[in-house]
Structure formats: structure tokens, C-alpha cells
Amino acid sequence: MALRPTIFIGIGTTGLEMLRAFRRFVYETYEIPQLPIFKQLVIETREGIIDTDSWFPVLHPSERIEIVPAVIRNLNAVRDRIDRQHQNYDQALADWLPEDLLNIQGNQFVNGASNIRAAGRLCLWMNWREIDQAIESALNTVIAKDNRDATVDLLLKFYEQHNMAPPYPLVDDRPMVYLVGSLCGGTCSGMAVDIANNLRAVQRVPSIYGIFSTVDAQTAIGMNPDNARQTNERANHVANTWAALTELDFVLNSQTKDVPGARVSPVGEIGIDDAPFDYVQLVSPSASGTIRFVDGTGYVDLDQLNNMVALSLFMEAIGEVHDGKEAIRTDYRQIARFNQNNERGHVQQLSSFGLAAVLYPRTRIAAAAACLQTAKLCERWIGDAARANRNAISAYAEEDWNANIARIEGKLIVDSHRGRSIRDEIRNAIQDQRNQLLALPFAELWSAMQTFPTISRPLVRRLELNGEYSTVIANNLATPFTADLMEVFLGELAGTILGAVDQRLTNGDLTSVTDAQIYIEQLKNHIRGRIAACPVDPPPVNIQLLRSIQNLGGDSNVWAAVIGLKDRATEQKKAAAIARFECYLLDRLESLKLFYMRGPLKELIQALDRRKRELDEVLKVVQEVRNDALELADELRTVPNWMNVGFVFRTGSIDKDIAAAENMVTGRMPEVMARIVPSNIGLLRFLRDDSSAVFAGMKSAFQALILNELRTDDATKLTVDLGNEALGSLFSRAVPYEDLDLRRIQEVRGTRMVEMTIGGGNEALLERLVRRMSELRLIRGDARVVHSPLADHLVVVYREQGALAIDDLAMANKAAAILASRPGQFGHATHRKEDFYDVERGMAEKERQHDRVRRIDCLSEWLLAAEVLCPEIFMLTGDRRNPRRVIVIKGKGGIDRSYPVDQPADRAEIVNEDSDSKVIDRIVGTLFGIRENADRAQPEPLQAIANAEINRRRNKGENVAALEKILEKKLQILDAMFDAPGDANETAPS
Amino acid sequence: MFNNLLEIVKDLGPVLVSISQGKVPLQNSILVGYLLAYAMAFLLAxxxxxxxxxxxxxxxxxxxxxxxxxxxxxxxxxVACAFIWGSQNVESTPAANYSIFSLFITIDLILAYMAWKHRVAARQEWHTLIS
Structure with a gap:
């Protein structure tokens, strides 16, 4: 019942498509494309493939399909690895790589494996480090406790939402791996076995399943072998499929496990007995008879096939169904001839399956409704310049500008000097020395002002264009102007304005991006007005104004003197002159500030222009989102014409269901907006993102709300309402999708096809449906029924035929003929010898080869033992510069024959010539004192050899005590040498 | 003109004496009043x-x-004084008195004009100063 941590490895383009479809089914149930204990990897020989699917919201990287590129940019690196003289020489690679492959045009593989299986395998080997790391990291991820805990939490929540009691345990800790892809091309077809071998031997994955699509049987059978001599794509697919099936047949066959090169991965020979796959399923676009996946125009439709594989994977990935399917496999494994070879030597371990389903497309409906709502919201955001309420917007702009102007100008013009403002400094200076000024005769005031308050630093001079105060203001202003601070400052300022725009948009004052653009234009008008008030040139020193003080007539007013008001008049004029002087200075200060403010205000306009351009971008994004949403809605509302999936709807049609779903969010816009725009970022910032991210964010917000409402749908209920004819035409298609001679397989061989019906929702209703289908003879009465609460939007009929050998496929003979019709055809075999994996051809040779290698290994081990235990057996020949060790054996007629032993080639030569193993006899005899049959005795435990020798001597009445001691010592040394203490079986050289 | 003025001044002493003795000729008393009006203008200003x-x-x-x-x-x-003076029909009025009278009126006009011009200028300057 428990879900198992699972890695889904898609290999090649078909693998990617299968996993994409699989994620949509997972999303249908869990509303996330994968559980934390799932991981999807795709190994792809094409460059630049990325995982995108508009069905999903913005995904965390861990939720995406991880695409590992396996490309070779330059085949020279491969040449180095098969060059015996090169430091990167790789014996394992050189053993299988057909060298012709290196003559490929372009000297690289970056755009797929070009339908060449050997190229697929080579791409794997050359990128093994990255691929291995990705697989290992994925394994660590899926079994990590955190991820298992997260999955448990998620499942508990799911069961709680469905008011169901969760099973226990929810999550297992035994990882499993699915490898999916197509055997027709080069990538998956060339890589799958090596990847599985490595998973088995190095990663020690307990369960490895393969689901592979093959070429369409009708395609293969209908081909004319003569025409197939031409290098066309279809012939390639057939040949590749058959070559890959042959390889699978070979590696699954337990009798081939010791053949050199049978169990290899990119790390070399892996040396294990287990087959790389626990179970391999094959599917093609056509089943037996006339059942075939075709599109509306009658052509083979691979999408439907991929979808069927994805649906099968999905059902395995959720607990109940996985257990049901695992039970099928267990049943098959238990039948007599499973995993045995048939009369032609092919192993009966493959299977094929097919399924048909009734699906309530809950997510499709929710997504379509969400898209339509997204498009409507986008329309609102785009707005209409003709209908915009310009007066109101203008008022908002004025209000916001006035609210910000003091802050903006205060920030722009910092007139502080030594910690206090220049304005205060001027006023204080005059205030402090007012009495001294007043005490001066009027006539002296003018000159006093020129030098006020000190001759060295008069205020008048300080306020000149290059004066002290002017410099202070310019420098203060220069601080934000220089460096990046100005950009920061303007950014902040524009941020304030954008914030205002955002605020206005959020509270509904501005209803569209168009409104926001008008608003910014109005703001710019205000700034332009402010700029107009700023002097273009530095304000000149207004000498005339100061001179007017002097021209007031001084104190020589006889008219006032006559009537005694002269002093009073003079005092008054002096006070006014001082006030005027102060005004002049402050006025001059303001002029300077305005002069300097002109630049930043212009910059501010430019900043607003930039923001306006950003709004243009935003508008573009919103328009793109609207278009994408409408496009996707159209795609979603067009129910796919899948032959094996019948769609059912609550209201009878998808359009009505979508309309009903749209109504579910009516009046809930605040809730939707809160989901769309996170509280920490404003609407505009959200819209400034990539359009696909914005679209995904908006759509998922609507979709989540709608899915919440659609959660309680029950496909079983809707299926019960279907007519007999509809049920019949749909579920009669649930047959294994390989063209098989089922009668022969089932009647002659006695392996029955297994049937399973899976459904969710009401269990009693499901049983009623199953009874009905049984009565209609759509399923057998004894078919398994699996109630899967997690798949309440599905009713599936699944059939699987197991214990198949490759020659059970109807295309076997024709496909083999097509492959054979192109002997030596470049690339179909992933081995230098085209028939290396063919168990029908050359098995005797393979066994001889295997025996020869075993004998060479055996001889090497004995030679090693002899070097330590009886070095006297070796003689030296050759000259001093190039001495060679030899072993001398008496041959026929008593003639001595010397065998060189140092080089591997020497040992191979001995095995070739020394068919009666005299060399080994000599070594073993010297070691143990026995002379005969040492070679045949060798595979047995050393202890047995020793015991045999001891018994022989005992029988002869010899004193064996001393001999036993010697033998025991020698055995100890041999044990240590062969590194298997206490285990006589492994002590024997192999 | 200057000599006439001297004569008036010379006449003034006896006139003042005459006034104090109550034997003042009408035209002289007008002249005195005219002079006193200067004092009054001063006080008014x-x-x-x-x-x-x-x-x-x-x-x-x-x-x-x-x-x-x-x-x-x-x-x-x-002018009011002159009108009163003329209505007395005093034939013995010295011609010089008319000349002096006219002179004083002219000086008055000039001074008034100057004061007004100064006032306008002062007003302008002040406004410039305090604006």
C-alpha cells in the first residue's frame, strides 16, 4: 500500500514526452507535478531541451524534470579513449565501440543520436560522470527522510481532504527506478541496458522496471525488405527496435551473464549475476488485430501511446495500483516458464500491456476556466486609453506629486554646511551683527555689506556661482550625481512613484496599466512645471538691487531734518536696507538651489520615462499572458481525441463544465488577487516578471480555487451513466499493445493475460460497474478489481500479457529480416560484432570465447600463486636486455616446449595452444605434488584439491602429517593471495 | 527783486511796532499773516x-x-489773504508787495513740487527696498 521512492528516468525525446504526460496525471491528483519522493530525470542527446509545461504553476527547481544533456561536441575525445597509446585509453569502451561511428559527419553528436544505437550508447559513456552524479543525487533525494516526511504530510493532507482513513505505512523506503523511452531511435535504444546495469550493480537499486515503446508492428510487417535496404527512417526504426530487443533478450538471459561484455556499464565490467531489469514492458502503437493508435488522419499517433504509458506509470506510482501490478508480476514470475528460454533460446521475461480509461478531466476543466479568467483579468489590466478617466488620474497624480515634492526636493538639494543649513547660517550672521550694522552711518552700509560679515569671507562672495556656498550645494548635489548613489536615489524615488502607482492600482484608483501610464505622464507634467521654474543659467549677482540701498539718499534729507525726523528716517532706512540685504542673500541662495535642481529633475523625468517604458513592457507581458491564456484555454477546451481515454463531464460537455467552473470564482477576486500577488511584492513588480511565470502565477491562483471546488468528483459515478456501446468500444481497446499471437501464448504455453479494473470514489458503485462490464464480457469475471481512492477521477481497465519472448512478437521474423538485410549497417548494434547479442546466432562461439577468457584468468591466477610459492618453476630466456620468463613442459615424444608467460598475449597464446592445460598441470602439480587433471580440478575449491591429494597419499600408506602441514601453509598463503579468507568457493581462481 | 525783499524786511520792523501799537495798516497785517502762515505750514508738516x-x-x-x-x-x-487784501481797495499798496507776493507763491509752488517729487521717488525706492 505504501508509495515507494521512485526515480523515473526518461531516455531520449520519447522518454521526455512520456514523463511530461505522466506529470500531468500526477498533477491531476495531487495538484503538484511530482511528490517529494519522486524524481524525474531525462537523459537527452539533443542540446537545449528545457522542461516547460504551461499546465503547471511556477515550479521549484526540485519539482522540475531534470534534463541531463548527453552530447559529444568533438569525437576526438572518443578517439583518445580507444587509442591504446593514449593515457585516457578505455579498454571497456574499445571492446564494443564500432570505430566507423567516429566517421560521422560533423564529428559530433549534439542533435540527437541520429537513429544510431551505438551513438546513443557512446553519448552515455562519454557523459557518464554527469549522468551518474545526477542519478545518484536523485536517489539520495528520493530516499531522504525529509522528502519522505514531506510526502507523508502531503498524503495525510490529501486523505484528510477526501475524508478517508490513510493506510499505514504511507511511504516505503525501498527505492525503485523506472526507465522509459523508445527503442526505435538511438538514444534510449542504445543507453537503457547500460544505465540499468549500473543501477543494479553500482547503485544497488532493488527494483528496476523498464517500459519501452517499440516500432509499430504493422509498420514492420508491411515493409518490403528489399526496399528496407535503403536507409530510410522507418527501416532504421524497425532495425533499431529489433537490435534493442535482441540486446534486452541477451542481457535478461541468465545463461549469458558470464559472456565477456554481457554485463558492462560505463564503469566497465560490473561482474554481477542479476539481470539489469526486474521487469520489462513493451508497447507499440498497435495491438493484435486492428487496434491501433491513429490520429484523425489515420496516421500513427505516438502521443496517445505515450499517454497510455504515462497513465500506466501514474497508476503504478500511486500505492494501491502499484501493489496490484506488482502482484501481476509476481504471478508471472511464479509460472513455470517465466524467465526460461524458449525453444529458440529467447528468454520469456518480457511483457506487454494496454489500458483504456474513463477520465473526468478535472484539471483540464479547472485549467481552462482558470485560463479564461486569467484572460479576463488581463483585459482589465490592459485597460483602454480612450475610456480612461483622465481627470481623476490627473487629480491622483497632482495629489501624489504634492505629497512627495517636499521630500523629493529636500532629497535633491541638501544645503547643509558644517552641520547646519546655509539659510540659517546667513540669518544668524545678520541677526548677530545687526546692531553693529545699524550703528554705521547709512553711507557706509553699502560698503559694509560688501564685506559682511568678514572681509575675507563675505556672504556676497560666498553666494556667487563659484563661491563657497555654491560649491557646497554643488558638492552635496554631486554626491548623488556621482557614483551609483544617483541611480539608487532615482531608483528609490521612482520606486516611490511606482509604489504610488501600485497603491493606486491595488486600491482600484487606477484600474489598468494604461491608467498607470497616463498617471506617470501627468506626474511628468508636474515635474516639467517645476523645471520651468528653475533657472537655465546660474543666476547673476544682482548688483542693482544692492545699489538701490545705496541710492535711498542716505541721511542727507534736509526735509526731515527741518522737522526733526532725520534720525528716525535714517534708522528706518538702515533697518530696511539690512532686511533687504538678508532677503537678497536668501533669494540668491534659493536661485542657486533651483539652478542646481534643474538637472536632477530632468533626470527624474528620464527615470519616469524608463518606468513608463517598463510599463510598456508590463503591458506587453500582460498582453502576452492574455494571448497565452486564450490559446491554452482553446487547447484545453478541445478534448483530445484519445482512442483509449473516454472523457466524461458533469454537464455533458466540457464547455458547460468550464463555464460552471468559471462561476466558482465569481465574486472571489480579492481572494484570487491575494493568491496572485504576494503581499511582499506589488502588482507591478509581479507583472514585470517573465510572461510565462506571470501566466503560471495567475493561472494557478484561479486553478487552485476551482480545483478545490471540483475535488469531490467521482469518475465511477459518471462511467456508470455511460451506455453499453460506449463502454464496449472503449474498454475493448484495453489489450496489450504489441502484436502477439495470443492464442499460441495463452493456449499452448498456458500463460493467461491478466486483467485489472481500477477505480476510485464509491466502492459499491465500482463493484456494480465491474459486474456490469463482466456481464457485457468486457472483462473476465475473475479479473482483479482495485479500489483506488486516490484516483477518483479515473476508471481504468488494464490488461497485461507477461512471460513473452522477443520472438512472440508478430514482427519478430520480419524485423529480424530487416535488420539482417542490412548486415554491418552502421549503428544498429551497440557492439563491434553485429550479432554479439543475438542468442540464436553464435552462442557456441560466445561460450567458447567465455571459456577461453575464463581459462586465461585461471592461468593468470595460478601463475601469480606460482611466483610466490614455487618460483623455481620459471626459467629465464632471451638476452640480458630483454629477459623473458618461460615455463618448460615436456611435450609429446619427451621434447621440451617452453611457454613465455609474462605478457597477457603470452597467456592467451598458452590457452590457445595448450588445450590440455599442461602449464596449469605443471604449476598445480608443483604446488601440491599432483600431476593429473589439475585443470579440471581447478575450479573446485583448493581445499578439495588438497584433500584429494592427502587422501591419495594416505591410501598409499604414506605419512601425511608433514604433508598436511605444508599444504595447510600453502593454502593459507593462497587464501591471503586470493583475498577470500574462510570461503573456499571464492578462494578458487575464477 | 532782492532789493524789494530787503525793503519789506526793513518795513517789517515798524510794521511789527505798529501792530503792537494798534496802528497797523491793513496791507501790512496781511503780510504778517502771510508770514505766519509759513510757520503754520511748518507746524502742519x-x-x-x-x-x-x-x-x-x-x-x-x-x-x-x-x-x-x-x-x-x-x-x-x-491767495485767501490777497483776496481779502484786494477787497479792502487800498490804493496805497506798494507795487513791490505784489511782486513779493508773486515770488512767494512761486517759491511755494516750487517747493511743493519738489516735495512731491521727492515723495514719489522715496515711495518708489522704499517699495523697491522692502519688496
């Missing part, structure tokens, strides 16, 4: 300018305005 400046007016402007007004008042007063 002083009083007005103090009052105006106390009320916040620019002191110079108030002074000039007061002086201009005082001179105009003096002319009005002088």
Missing part, C-alpha cells in the same frame, strides 16, 4: 509726518508728503 510715520508709513515719504501738503496749504492761505 511736522505734525503730519510724525503722525503718518507713527502709523507705519515710510518716514521719508511721510515727510515729503507733509511738506508738499503744507506748501499747497500755504498757497491757498496766501
Amino acid at each position: 511736522r505734525a503730519w509726518s510724525r503722525e503718518d510715520s507713527a502709523q507705519g508709513m515710510h518716514v521719508d515719504e511721510a515727510v515729503y508728503a507733509a511738506w508738499a501738503t503744507a506748501f499747497v496749504a500755504h498757497i491757498v492761505f496766501s
